[in-house]
Amino acid sequence: MAKTKSPYEWVCLPRGLHLVSHHMPTARSVSVGVWVRAGGRYEPPAQAGISHFLEHLVFKGTARFSCEELKQQIEGIGGSLNGFTAEEFTCYMAKVPARFARRAVTALAEMVCRPTLTPADTERERDVILEEIRMYEDSPGQYVHDLFNELLWPRHPLGTLLSGTIDSVRRIRLGELRDYWRSMYHPRAVLVTATGAFDPPALQRVVRQAFRTGPAPRRPFGFTGAPRPRRAGRVRVWRRPTEQAHLCLGTYATPRTHPDRFALELLHVILGANMSSRLFREVRERRGLVYEIGSHIKRFQDTGAFVISAGCDPDKLNATLATIMRELRRTRTAAVSRAELRRAKDYYAGQLSMGLEDTMDHMMWMGEQAITVGRIAAPEGLLKHIGRVTPADLQRVARHLFVTTKLRLAVVGPVGEPEAARLAALCRLS
Numbered sequence: 001m002a003k004t005k006s007p008y009e010w011v012c013l014p015r016g017l018h019l020v021s022h023h024m025p026t027a028r029s030v031s032v033g034v035w036v037r038a039g040g041r042y043e044p045p046a047q048a049g050i051s052h053f054l055e056h057l058v059f060k061g062t063a064r065f066s067c068e069e070l071k072q073q074i075e076g077i078g079g080s081l082n083g084f085t086a087e088e089f090t091c092y093m094a095k096v097p098a099r100f101a102r103r104a105v106t107a108l109a110e111m112v113c114r115p116t117l118t119p120a121d122t123e124r125e126r127d128v129i130l131e132e133i134r135m136y137e138d139s140p141g142q143y144v145h146d147l148f149n150e151l152l153w154p155r156h157p158l159g160t161l162l163s164g165t166i167d168s169v170r171r172i173r174l175g176e177l178r179d180y181w182r183s184m185y186h187p188r189a190v191l192v193t194a195t196g197a198f199d200p201p202a203l204q205r206v207v208r209q210a211f212r213t214g215p216a217p218r219r220p221f222g223f224t225g226a227p228r229p230r231r232a233g234r235v236r237v238w239r240r241p242t243e244q245a246h247l248c249l250g251t252y253a254t255p256r257t258h259p260d261r262f263a264l265e266l267l268h269v270i271l272g273a274n275m276s277s278r279l280f281r282e283v284r285e286r287r288g289l290v291y292e293i294g295s296h297i298k299r300f301q302d303t304g305a306f307v308i309s310a311g312c313d314p315d316k317l318n319a320t321l322a323t324i325m326r327e328l329r330r331t332r333t334a335a336v337s338r339a340e341l342r343r344a345k346d347y348y349a350g351q352l353s354m355g356l357e358d359t360m361d362h363m364m365w366m367g368e369q370a371i372t373v374g375r376i377a378a379p380e381g382l383l384k385h386i387g388r389v390t391p392a393d394l395q396r397v398a399r400h401l402f403v404t405t406k407l408r409l410a411v412v413g414p415v416g417e418p419e420a421a422r423l424a425a426l427c428r429l430s
Contacts, residue, residue, distance in 0.1 A: 008366060008376045009200065013208050016188035016217075020370045021203060022195045024359060030101040030196035031359040033093040034108045035371040038184035040087040041157045041224050041300075048157070049164015050172055050180050052085040053129060057177065058092070059083065060121040062110035067121075073107045081107070085162050087300060089371045095360045098197040102206050105192075109210035112185055122174045130170070133163050140246045140412040141311060147236050147410035148248035152305055154233065157224050182215040190214075193367040196359040226303035234427065235409045235420045245314040245413030249324060249427065250307035251406045256299045257373055260400075262385045263393040264297060264306065267401075269344040270336060270394070271295050271327065272308055276343070278327050279308065289313075289320045301372060306401055314414050321409075321426045329429055331398035335391040349383055404429045 010020045038051045061067045074081040079096035092111055094104040136142050146161050153159035163169070192207050229252050254260050272279040272295025283293050293310035312320045336344075355361045356379060366376045407427050415423075 006378060011204065013204070013211070017190055017192065017211050019192045019204065019207050020366060020376065021193070021200065022362060022366060023198065023200055024196050024362070027197045027359050028098055029095055029359045030098050030104060030194060030198050031093065031095040031363040032101070032104040032108055033091055033193040033363050033367045034112050035191040035193065035367050036090045036112065036185055037189040037371065038090050039085055040160060040162045042184065042222070043157055046168065047172060047176060047180070048160050048168040049129070049162070050177065051090055052163045053125065053169065053172055054177055054181055055083050055085045055090050056125045056129060057117055057121055058111040058115040060125065061116045063114040063116065064110050065107070070107060070111065073103055077103065079104065087158060087162070091367065093360070093363065101196070101198045101203065105206045105210050112190065113211060113214035115181070117174065117178055117181065119174055122177065126169060129163055130166060133161065133166055133169065136161065136163070140240055140242050143238070144246040144248050144410050144412040145309065147238055147412065148250065148307065148408060151233060151236050151408040151410055152252065153227060154230070156227055158226060158300065183218045186215045186217045187211060188217055191367065191371050193363050193370060195363040195366070226300065229406060231405050234407060235424045237415050237417050237420050237423070238412045239414065239416055240412055242413045244311040245317045245411055245415055246311045247317070247321070248307055248309045248410045249321070250305050250408060251401050251403070253297060253304035253306040253401060255302050255304055260397050263389050263397040265348060266341065266344045266386065266389055267331065267394055267397060268295050268297050268306070269347050270340060271331065274347065279324065282327055283310065283320060283323050287319070287323060289316045289323060317411070317415065318426060321423065325427060325429065328402045332395065332402055332429065336394050338391065341391055341394070345386055348386055352379055352382065402429055
């Protein structure tokens with residue numbers, strides 16, 4: 001049988017720059033992303049937050065455009081311009097009407113290859129980032145996730161706030177930012193992705209021209225591997241005078257490319273991905289313990305996490321935890337019915353197909369795969385793997401994930417540290 005041709009074109013351009021594109025001729029837009037292998041995991045401890053700091057600075061102006069001109073290049077034609085820092089990469093992206101594809105590529109290339117990185121911009125953005133960190137600390141629903149990450153990966157970049165700490169951001173100097181840019185933003189560490197209604201040969205020419213200059217290759221900062229899971233320190237409580245208690249309960253999960261990732265995806269759908277999920281039905285609908293509850297998966301090259309988050313009345317914290325634990329036990333002890341598994345597979349397939357209709361969502365989907373694992377899975381291939389998952393697979397993965405010694409719980413709210421032992425007792429699966 002002939003092998004199906006990939007819908008994605010992947011080419012290596014001069015200086016080691018890679019371009020991955022997906023032509024969508026019926027679209028009315030083009031979305032472009034520039035992905036850099038620089039993120040929280042690459043940072044020395046003394047420079048925690050430097051990737052995020054640099055991401056802020058490249059928006060402040062380039063050799064060709066001032067900060068205002070840079071924004072108007074994209075927003076002045078009805079487009080959108082943004083960026084974000086993650087643990088394993090930094091991404092800059094733009095979405096524009098299809099006829100302005102060249103402009104999107106040019107603006108992003110200017111930002112990544114030719115940022116001005118001035119002293120004045122550095123000090124202004126330092127103050128902005130310090131306020132951003134304080135904002136996270138004042139947002140208990142967000143901060144509880146940071147505490148949870150620290151529990152899973154203490155004293156490690158994965159457990160450190162991506163924006164860094166107050167102390168680390170105050171210490172970072174402009175010379176360090178410039179050195180980090182030179183080390184991490186060279187073409188071999190950069191990937192360009194594009195989806196939408198562009199002319200493929202013209203796109204290659206524009207990318208080749210726009211990225212013709214940039215920092216010369218250097219020895220990059222090292223990638224910090226994930227530590228072995230710890231058995232100590234299972235619960236952390238941070239007392240705040242809030243109306244709600246915010247919680248994150250979760251466990252270590254599979255790395256990004258592990259064979260069990262498909263079963264993990266479906267377990268997420270069944271437990272907490274939507275309003276039909278077990279946790280939403282049982283904790284919110286039937287018992288009225290929370291307004292919002294859900295699960296999500298954190299995916300990294302050598303580790304991962306399965307996380308359940310919720311906010312509840314402090315007086316209902318015990319009941320909320322007990323109900324969540326009861327649902328986790330059920331996934332370990334009783335096989336999912338074939339009807340429930342079928343619904344989960346249909347939900348996954350529907351979300352995937354609808355998400356890939358939008359040029360930005362499609363670009364983000366293929367770009368994250370390309371920058372982290374060096375390949376892009378065809379949607380049809382993913383759905384075949386999802387289709388092969390059985391109830392026995394789900395139960396086996398649940399038994400591996402949901403183990404008392406692996407569970408971690410973070411709580412932010414009017415809950416005292418002395419209550420940590422009681423909460424730990426509730427988080428037992430046997």
